[in-house]
Amino acid sequence: MEEARKLSGYPSIDQPWRKYYSGEALSAPLPRCTMFEYVWENNRDHLSDIALRYYGTKITYGKLFAEIRKAADALYAMGVRAGDIVTIMSMHTPEAVCAMYALNWIGAVANMVYPTLSGQELIHILEETGSKLFFVLDAVLEKVEAVRSEIAARIIVLSVSDSMPALLKIGYHLKAGRRKQKDLTWREFLAKTEGSSPQAADSAAPAVMVYTNGTTGVSKGVVLNSDCVNSVVFQCIQAGKNYKRKETFLDNIPVFFGFGISMLHLGLVTGIENTLWIEITPEQIAKAIVRIKPMRYAGGPPIVDPLMRAARGDMSYLIEFTGGGEALAPEKESQINDFLRQHESKAVYTTGYGMSECCSVVCMQQNHIYRAGSMGIPLPRCNVRVIDPDTGEDLPYDRTGELWFSAPNIMQGYWKNKKGTDQVITVDDDGVRWLHTGDLGSVDADGFIYYSGRIKRIYPTAGIDGTTINKIFPQRIEECIESDDSVERCGVIVVPDAVRVNAPVAFVLLKTGAAGNEQRLNEIRERIRKELPDHLWPKAVHILESMPMTQTGKIDYRALEKLAEERSGD
Numbered sequence: 001m002e003e004a005r006k007l008s009g010y011p012s013i014d015q016p017w018r019k020y021y022s023g024e025a026l027s028a029p030l031p032r033c034t035m036f037e038y039v040w041e042n043n044r045d046h047l048s049d050i051a052l053r054y055y056g057t058k059i060t061y062g063k064l065f066a067e068i069r070k071a072a073d074a075l076y077a078m079g080v081r082a083g084d085i086v087t088i089m090s091m092h093t094p095e096a097v098c099a100m101y102a103l104n105w106i107g108a109v110a111n112m113v114y115p116t117l118s119g120q121e122l123i124h125i126l127e128e129t130g131s132k133l134f135f136v137l138d139a140v141l142e143k144v145e146a147v148r149s150e151i152a153a154r155i156i157v158l159s160v161s162d163s164m165p166a167l168l169k170i171g172y173h174l175k176a177g178r179r180k181q182k183d184l185t186w187r188e189f190l191a192k193t194e195g196s197s198p199q200a201a202d203s204a205a206p207a208v209m210v211y212t213n214g215t216t217g218v219s220k221g222v223v224l225n226s227d228c229v230n231s232v233v234f235q236c237i238q239a240g241k242n243y244k245r246k247e248t249f250l251d252n253i254p255v256f257f258g259f260g261i262s263m264l265h266l267g268l269v270t271g272i273e274n275t276l277w278i279e280i281t282p283e284q285i286a287k288a289i290v291r292i293k294p295m296r297y298a299g300g301p302p303i304v305d306p307l308m309r310a311a312r313g314d315m316s317y318l319i320e321f322t323g324g325g326e327a328l329a330p331e332k333e334s335q336i337n338d339f340l341r342q343h344e345s346k347a348v349y350t351t352g353y354g355m356s357e358c359c360s361v362v363c364m365q366q367n368h369i370y371r372a373g374s375m376g377i378p379l380p381r382c383n384v385r386v387i388d389p390d391t392g393e394d395l396p397y398d399r400t401g402e403l404w405f406s407a408p409n410i411m412q413g414y415w416k417n418k419k420g421t422d423q424v425i426t427v428d429d430d431g432v433r434w435l436h437t438g439d440l441g442s443v444d445a446d447g448f449i450y451y452s453g454r455i456k457r458i459y460p461t462a463g464i465d466g467t468t469i470n471k472i473f474p475q476r477i478e479e480c481i482e483s484d485d486s487v488e489r490c491g492v493i494v495v496p497d498a499v500r501v502n503a504p505v506a507f508v509l510l511k512t513g514a515a516g517n518e519q520r521l522n523e524i525r526e527r528i529r530k531e532l533p534d535h536l537w538p539k540a541v542h543i544l545e546s547m548p549m550t551q552t553g554k555i556d557y558r559a560l561e562k563l564a565e566e567r568s569g570d
Contacts, residue, residue, distance in 0.1 A: 007445060009396040012385040017377035017447030020369050025238035025380040030408055031230045034203050036104045038230050039268045040065065046271055049246060053275040054094050055164045061271075064098070070190045071102035076197035078133060078154065078189075082107030083205070085129040087153065089113050089122070090137040091278040092255045092264065094163040095186045099135050100208065100255060104226065107200030110208045111221075112256040115140045119147035126153055128416065129209075129221075155183045160278065162186050203227045209415060210258045212356050221415030222258065222356045231408040232359050233266045235379040241320065241366060245271035250294035252277040252285050259324060259360035263298050272296070286310040289318075298322040300553050304336050304349070305488065305511070315343035320367070323351045324360075327451055329482040330373050351375050353451065357424065357435055362405045363449050374448040375441070382407040385434065386443055389455055395442075400452050403441040404434040411435075457557075459494045459502040463535040470535040472504055477538065480531050484524055486510055489547045491555040495564055497539065505564050506538040509547040542567060 007014045018026060031038055043049070047062030059067075080086060086103055088110055090096040100110040111129050113122070115137060122144070126134060134153040136144055139160060144151070161172040162185075184192075203226040211219045237243060249267045251274045253260035267274040277288050286306035289297060300323055321340065328336070328351065336349045352364030353375040363384070365376035378384050385394055386401040395401045404426070410433055413421035426434045440452040453475035461472050474492035481490040489509040497503035508524065521541055528537055548559035 007397075010394055011397065011443040011447070012383050012394065015378075015383060015447070016445060018380075020377060020447070021239065021380045025235075025240070028238065030227070030381070031234055032203055032227065033230065034104050034107075034200055034226045035207055035229055035265060036068065036101050036199075037203075038226075038233070039101070039265070042269050043271055046245065049271060050273045051268060052094055052097070053273060055168055057094075057163050057165055059094055059163070064094075067094075067098045067190075068101045068105060070193060071098050072105040072197045072199075073193035073195065074190050075102055075108065075133070076106055077192045077194040080106065080108050080132050082200055082202075083109070085109045085111050085131050085209070086133045086135070087111040087113055087126055087129065087131040088135040088255075089115050089117070089140060090135060090158050090255070091115070091139075091160070091280075092251065092253070092260060092276050093137070093158055093160060093278065094276065095158045096135065096137075096255055097264065097276075099158075100261075104207055105199055106197050107202060107205055109206045109223075112208060112210050112261070114211065114256050115143075117143075119143055123147050123150045125221075126151060156186065156189045157183045158186055203230070206412060208261060210256060210261065210356050220417055220420055223412045223415055224258065224261075224359050224409075225412055228359050228409045228411065229262060229265055231381065232262045232361060232379075233269050235381055235409075236266055236361075236364075237270065238380050239364070239366065240368070243270040243272060246273060247296060248273045248275065248292075248294045249296045249298075250275050250277055250285075250289060250292055251298075252280055252288070253298065254278075254280070257360070258356045258358075259298075259354070262360040282306040283310075293317040296320040296322075298324065300324050301328050301332070302553060304328065304332060308336065308339050311339075311343060313343070315340065315345040318345045318347045321345075321347040321349050322364070323349055324354070327351055327375065329479045331483045333372060353449065355435070355437060357411045358405065358407055359409045359411070362407050362409070371446075371448045374444075374450050376449065377447045378405070378449070379407065383432075384443060384449060386441065387436075389440075397445045398442055400440055400442045402455055403437045403439050403449070405437065406432045406434050457494075461503065461535050462499070462501045464500060464537060470533075472502060472536060474504060477504055477506060477528070477532065477536050480528060481506060481508060481524060481541075483531075484527055486520060487524070488512075489555065491547060491557060491560050492538065493557055493560045493564055495539075495561075495568070500535075500539075503539040504536065505560075506541045507544050507547070507560050507563065508541060509544050540564075540567070 043061040049061055050058050051061045051064045052059040103110045131153045135156045135158055137158050161169040206223050207226045208224050209221045249272045253263050255261050282302040283306045285303055287310050290310050340347055348367045348370050350365035352361050354361035362382045363376050363378045383406045385404040387404055388395055388401045424436045438455050442450050457474050459472040461470050463470055472494055477492045478490045481487055488511045491507045492504050494502045494504050548556040550556045
């Protein structure tokens with residue numbers, strides 16, 4: 001650990017979080033190899049160890065490497081070369097995993113897209129990227145069928161059942177969508193091999209592309225190279241999480257997310273047994289955790305309440321419980337940590353922070369580096385600045401401004417969007433690239449980072465009296481309402497108002513069994529008036545039967561804005 005130094009008062013200069021890391025974590029050379037090579041070098045002497053578990057099927061590292069090599073040869077035989085782009089629309093099945101690493105083997109780019117894309121969005125992406133091949137999960141074939149005439153790429157159909165045991169495979173085929181005869185199955189694709197494919201060596205070349213979730217605008221393709229993905233994994237290993245070969249990890253994060261790619265890659269590089277779990281509703285995941293008993297799990301806030309309802313008895317098997325997506329309300333964070341202790345788990349619900357643009361994570365908490373309410377500290381090779389949105393000046397400790405990060409895992413840029421790239425990445429006089437997050441936060445003198453909300457979610461208001469100038473912070477209202485024991489989730493949007501200029505509107509999802517009657521609404525309103533200043537009082541509070549969510553598991557505020565328009569006359 002580093003010795004204490006005199007602080008200047010500015011996070012990016014002092015970097016006080018360095019005291020939590022070893023000298024090796026701060027200075028060891030970053031890996032300079034492809035993603036495939038990183039996994040291979042760490043497992044070449046452990047080929048009989050289990051790499052993946054999938055519905056009862058066990059896939060060793062030896063079998064995984066053999067399948068990746070076959071897929072690479074098949075890709076090459078079908079004309080895919082280094083620099084080409086291949087689109088994959090799939091959950092994290094073993095075949096999708098193999099396809100991604102096979103593309104990395106030959107230096108091609110795995111373009112990972114959401115299965116929830118509309119038909120026209122899919123056509124646009126396939127055409128814009130010039131995708132030579134299109135791997136698609138059978139569960140979304142109906143969507144593909146509607147635009148098939150516009151798809152130029154050759155289609156390979158991945159089935160959820162490809163790696164299932166025989167009995168499960170039969171049951172699945174009875175209800176699965178049917179492919180066209182000209183489409184290739186995974187096995188037919190592997191049979192296309194015509195000799196060996198050359199192995200790529202350029203770790204700086206584009207490797208994977210993922211997409212922003214589009215909650216604040218048009219979704220953009222984020223280009224990540226192997227060095228970027230590898231550096232996330234390397235920093236997590238060096239940060240002191242003490243990963244050990246043959247530990248178990250329940251992986252329910254799809255590979256069309258940067259977080260999904262980095263967590264899968266972390267598990268494979270460290271020799272952990274990764275259970276691929278593609279049923280992703282919070283209730284299904286909670287039941288899987290209780291049944292499978294993984295040592296490590298990474299998810300998000302939606303899993304917390306279902307897990308507390310599903311778990312029974314000893315949970316000492318769970319040594320890491322990592323959250324992401326959105327921060328928990330302080331009361332909920334305390335509740336889940338008390339629950340874990342009561343059930344004999346040494347894990348702490350540890351929150352992190354990241355974006356697709358930095359391959360998922362730039363700061364995180366750990367069981368032993370934890371401060372309630374924070375997002376943790378920067379990873380060993382990351383730095384953070386707090387920038388005044390109005391002046392562009394650096395802010396000192398405990399002041400709120402826009403968070404900027406520099407890190408080896410920052411994207412190369414947005415696909416075919418230099419203007420968009422230049423808007424979010426600034427290169428300073430020393431050549432350091434800084435990613436503008438668009439999020440507000442602060443850093444304390446120990447290096448812990450605190451999230452305060454989106455910059456675009458700060459609104460001026462004249463207050464309820466129409467004269468007092470102030471600002472609306474929707475997140476603060478959400479945290480107040482979510483502190484009510486009857487509330488599951490809360491989303492707050494802001495609408496124009498004749499008197500207040502802008503006024504908040506709250507949408508509330510109650511917990512199962514909580515009555516959504518006028519008395520409950522009155523109790524929520526009373527809490528708001530008691531705990532918040534009047535300029536933050538919502539002009540309306542609506543009870544919802546379900547909360548609209550984005551593909552990344554965050555509240556869909558644009559959908560709430562539409563609901564507010566529809567209910568404005570209520």
